[in-house]
Amino acid sequence: MDISGGIKASLAGRYAAALFELAEENKQLDAVEGSLAKLKSALADSEEFATLTTSPLVGRSEAIAATQSVSDSLGLDPLTTNFLGTLAENRRLAQLGAAIRAFSTIAAQYRGEANAEVISAHPLTDDQVAALKAKLKSLAGRDVNVDMNVDPSLLGGLVVRMGSRMIDGSLRTKLNTLASAMKG
Incomplete structure (x- = not known):
């Protein structure tokens, strides 16, 4: 699948492209898209979650634990849970919103x-x-x-x-x- 260079050029785009490839490979596109929609909604509705993703004061271990808790409470699929954990582990949670938008763009391109x-x-x-x-x-x-x-x-x-x-x-x-x- 050809993914435009503009999306892959950004950090969030590279994360989104990797998640898309895994989701497509494992035939879990619908589950991942549903989980990302829940995350997007949580980012918009929960000031605490939005702060967790952007605050430099949140340590790596706290971010990993918090994202696992968020994943459990939202009922996210395992692939998206791992994705969120990877973002937390790499201290890239601030890229979550952009990665969700990039994933949506990639998925739309895939479906035409x-x-x-x-x-x-x-x-x-x-x-x-x-x-x-x-x-x-x-x-x-x-x-x-x-x-x-x-x-x-x-x-x-x-x-x-x-x-x-x-x-x-x-x-x-x-x-x-x-x-x-x-x-x-």
Whole structure:
């Protein structure tokens, strides 16, 4: 499988590529993707877990023990548990979020899909997400996995990042553009 050099060029990308190759080899892609989704959610929802991954004050042995505890409580598959332990052992837990995103990109490439990150001012309904996916599919020419995030500071609208393209239809950006134009 050809993985783009851009992903492998980063530290997180190399970890993600190694995890992907192991998951594919062991036919556990779905299990690993599910576990990584749980980890991503835990990073977003748990300030303690986010601090564990980024704090230089957490020692190697404490990080290993904490990641094992997190793995057990989240019910992660053995491959992802080992991956998390390797990150902790190598003092690379700060790369976890980037490695999850890189894995998602690699998995989407493998399935012939595209990834899009969508940031909205408020949570979108299922119908809105489905319509957005259909529109992005028509732009990309293939199925699109959508990673939804909410940022109330956008005030309204969406920001969509798909590959090297970014579409910023947020109210915040429109107001900033208007303010700049009014300054003359």
